Amino acid sequence: MTDKTIPDIIYTKVDEAPELASASLLPIIRSFAQAAGISIGTRDISLAGRIISAFPEYLSEDQRISDDLAELGELVKTPQANVIKLPNISASVPQLVAAVKELQAQGYNLPDYPETPNTEEEKKVRARYDAIKGSAVNPVLREGNSDRRAATAVKKFAQSNPHRMGKWTADSQTEVSSMSGGDFFSNEKSVTLTDAAKAKILLISEAGNETVLKDGLSYPAGTVVDATFMSARALSEFLDAEIARTKEKGTLFSLHMKATMMKVSDPIIFGHAVKAWLKPVFEKHADELAAMGVNPNSGLGDLLARAKGDAEIMAEIEAVTASRPPMYMVNSDKGITNLHVPSDVIIDASMPALIRAGGKGWGPDGQEHDTNCVIPDNSYAPVYDEAIRFFKANGALDPATAGTVQNIGLMAQKAEEYGSHPTTFEIPHDGTVRMVLEDGTVIHEHKVEAGDIWRSASARKAPIEDWVQLAIDRQAATGYRAIFWLDANRAHDAELIAYVTPILEAKGVADRFEIMAPREATRASLETITKGENTIAITGNVLRDYLTDLFPILELATSAKMLSIVKLMNGGGLFETGAGGSAPKHVQALMEENHLRWDSLGEFCALGESFRFLADTRDNPKARLLGAAIDAATQGYLDNDRSPQRKPGQPDNRDSHYWFARYWAEALAAQSEDADLAAHFAPIAQALAEKEGEILAELHADRGKPVDLGGYYHGDAAKTAAVMRPSATLNAIIG
Template identity: 55%
Template sequence: MPLMAKIIYTHTDEAPMLATYSFLPVIEAYASTAGVEVETRDISLAGRIISLFGDHLTAEQQVDDALAELGQLAKQPEANIIKLPNVSASIPQLKSAVAELQSQGYALPDYPDDPQTDAERDARSRYDKVKGSAVNPVLREGNSDRRAPASVKNYARKHPHSMGAWSSDSKTNVATMAQDDFRANEKSVVIESDGTIAILLIGDDGSTATLKDAFPVLAGEIIDGTVMRAAALDAFLTEQIARAKSEGVLFSVHLKATMMKVSDPVIFGHVVKAFFPAVFEQYGADLEAAGLSPSNGLGGILAGLDALPNGAEIKAAFERGIADGPALAMVDSDKGITNLHVPSDVIVDASMPAMIRTSGHMWGPDGDEADTLAVIPDSSYAGVYQTVIDDCRVNGAYDPTTMGSVPNVGLMAQAAEEYGSHDKTFEIQTGGTVQVVDGAGRVLIEHSVEPGDVWRACQTKDVPIRDWVKLAVTRARASATPAVFWLDPTRAHDVNLRAKVEAYLPDHDTEGLTIEVMSPADATQYSIDRIRRGEDTISVTGNVLRDYNTDLFPILELGTSAKMLSIVPLINGGGLFETGAGGSAPKHVQQLIKENHLRWDSLGEFLALASSFEHMATTTGNARAQILADTLDRATGTFLDENKSPSRKVGEIDNRGSHYYLALYWAQELAKQTEDAELAAGFAEVAEALTSNEDTINGELLSVQGSPADIGGYFRPDDAKVNAVMRPSGTFTEVLQGLVARLG
């Protein structure tokens, strides 16, 4: 029975969401010629919030839980989902989204920082479901295959992005904990048979508290538990602040408060307190009473000081702390936004590659670049960045015109590894022992803990691991490229994972392939040595390191991770096609609102769409879908060669113009193809219409730039207003409508 010809295109947030209003009509028009339906599902932060509070809203405001629906679809063989970047909400972002929705008439409760009533606890429980990286674990029912397409790599070599020069005397380094962090304290077990486990806290006073009720586990599953000790973290941070001042370098901290939504905001709060010890010693009780938590960042505290009777006094104390400490790395030196202002402003997987690409520099408070001490408290992957920094210090910056590539095969299916840790991560309130116990009461893992320690567990099922190994071998053979499993022999989880890799590799034909297992630091050195020789190396990694590597190497190779082809072959036969990273999306929205110019680059969407059509052709036998895939791939190559990506400057081509040119080149390729004469004839008319009206369409697209744009909201903009802003060319719209009328 053939699978249905349907593509689900996700409606997400910020710049990718705005771009969808412009590009989706192109997709719908072209897909209709192959009988392919394109449907959208709203998995934006605002949409997810609304779906969880239907009982608070009017019937007209209620929406279905689109994320849950897609989670079920991802397990079906007919799944064909194009996933755009979405907001992984920190608490400040979540509160902003709630406030905006309330202003639009949605009767949502406030986010309770310290819930005291049943209603507040219920609201907090619901909001917790949308914090952090809540989307990806639901959709990723397969492992990840991310690589730079040949057209993108060739373009980067012909048109290299800027790379800052490195000095041999650069003082930039990574600082990380040597002990008592998550890596050092990790314990890991392999579950022998199906059953359940629970997480308990046995207090020093003999009490027993259930941190996590019993939940199912499967035979062969890896379960880990670990703790970061607060006292050791505080001592480490104090040392690094002093080190940065002594060495005369910027101080910065690099965490992932979005994905690691429980642990990393807490760690971020420790950094803020460590940087301002005198302030928190004198005024900590006042700040706590006012609900101003360091875990939400310095910006949130400063914004709330006006409501305190001694707010001006506390603000002055913070200013003295900044003056007395080392120079802080800045997010925006013009606006005074420091590295410590917002936990979600500096995300390690994007911020560290950007620093390495820029001579090992970050921006200082004086508006100039400077060497930096990059603090990454947990040592699990910090060595990866230090290895690259050391290499650049000795050998200089990488050359995009000659450097090789590091594609990635990532273990992420079924919430593998730390993505599954959110509901199993706890800031410990009372001293005692955390235990992981099975259904028979046997203690599998235990750690002594003190108040303030951060304890977490994660689980990795056996089926995804088997699929991961298979995908690694498949990619190594398909690309004739060495594949390296990045596994740390000093980390308990990786020891168990390596045993499984070595057990499952013999199930596959590896004759003639180079497949290695190395520690992350050694694998980094091996890969960058090959990069400098122009050679490719597949990194085969766990989930978090997948996130880091698929930003680190693409940013160095291509200038951005948004240009990567990201395919998730779903375990049950479907396909999930991701479109790159969205870290710069907020700045793009700000520019659109100010100047009606959207510089978001939709190249990732073009690449994902071609893969989606190809998957559909393979699974359904739809010949026209394959033609759409092949011609779109060629059109994307022309798009790059003709340099039709959005400009950063107002008055020049932006996202809307890039969609027009992609549609033009795609129509030209469809008109030239010889497999389907009817399709070629129909698109010959489209190509002619788009070509002959080029000046008119460009004039309509460019004429709106330079003035403010009203989209009616940031997290949930007004649909009609965004449509008007993102589709200003009536001529382009008429051509697409004519195509649907003729061939759709």
């Protein structure tokens, strides 16, 4: 159980590499904070923790844990909130199932995940699990809008030590392919509600029978409410055509989705791609595959595991695959393809990495090739398409001279939660979907066919107005070029523009902002940073997610080092630490070779901001000194190149934490504003310096050997601590 008093700062317990790093870093943070009378607590928002808390009646008393996510969801609505949020798993179904199996093996009597629930009990269990999968954490905690940017020290370091970029050429065959119609973009409708309203979503069959898809929806006045759908027929035709066209062009076929955040819609689209890839097999063996429990939404890997005992089906899969274009690979050495697992290729990480590499993706031959990047929906595909066109014409971005793109993102109160919102449905039969207000007014209506994916999302008035004000404040603080990424020809964006323009005019700042569709804004931003100048991208929620990976990966080589501040609408602060896209590979390397490459720089940046926020809100001068010392420590960390290195045997995450602690202690010992703090940290700084050789030797004693963490999703705390805190000397100094 975690402590239930509200500490000064809450540090979230998460998953994978960030959580392993916490086992090493958090004791250092707690020790330093305690010297200033500041308490650091934890709350468990990990995938395993969320699963355990959801099924208390299945577990013994000592196994039960509280619902920390729900508690944090209430805390972030208060001025007292000061939360450091590390990246957590947004689970796909295969990840969720794997976590459940691991917990069951550890003695947790959890129910299986019902793939096809039949009984009422199975339906209830499925509903509980469905509330856990996908981006279940972020909408709960993000009670404010997003301010994401590269910390000054990080940006300066990236310019002085530019990362390697792939070479772009004008004759590159890499491209983005999207649907020309029948997608979410083309079918979108949007309206702003004048009054507060309740609503329901109905499916009316062609015979006139009515099914309630969702009831009890409630919207305050001024809410922007959207509805749209993707045609399953148009999607299938598009995928068939792109597979054939990719084969003809001789490039790699790749699908780029967000099957974690878009936990309802994108796994279905992913499943359509799996079916399209193996279309002859599905047509011939539909009954056999169904009997095996094959769900194409779970990916090719799951299908192959279920079908491996059927020689005929496996032979036909091999034959069909041989007739297809080569596929973009997650791991060519292990034969893991783009279509193996829906959570393996996440668009906001995969597309920037491909663009950074000069448009190249890894093929099944272990070599890099030009790629057809298939992004079915046209809502945001133009961003990646325009970036590729820009770099073909102008060559790769130079990180040494490039300016920066900051982001102000609309996300508070579940704004624009497309796909992960509980108003997304796979339509069971032909008919008409209507969104109907309590007074009978139909605000949205779509004629749909069986298999279509219909969805609705909303953005409330208060978060929209807060978002615009945040953009005004950020532009005033920087003087940078500021662009609202909104398309006047898109239904939802047109409603937002109707909010944005009057606010800018009323504030007298309309001349400081531009409004552009995402394609044009992409080109304008790339032109700006290529000249070494800076710009602010002011975007909705999904583009916030995409752009705060795209530009940092081009500028800094990673999005994990971004400063991410969420100014909570009721006065609290949420400080996010960056992305976790490559975390699974880091965990694998630790378990196999005792090397953790995860860089905690994002945690350092968030921690500094959290202490400064604490100083401002609680009038705590010691917290301000801790934050200022973190800035100095981060600068020393970067200047002396103390980041984790790539290869086993080289310095890793644990080494970097030693250096961070040392630089932090030295900065606190050297400051002159608080004699007590200086006196406390002077001997710590001295001991860390004098014992450098001893500490580093202890940190490296067992490198290169496999380690036992006691689990992947739910590791053993003692085993993990032994691996992540192997230096008795360092532990004794920190205390």
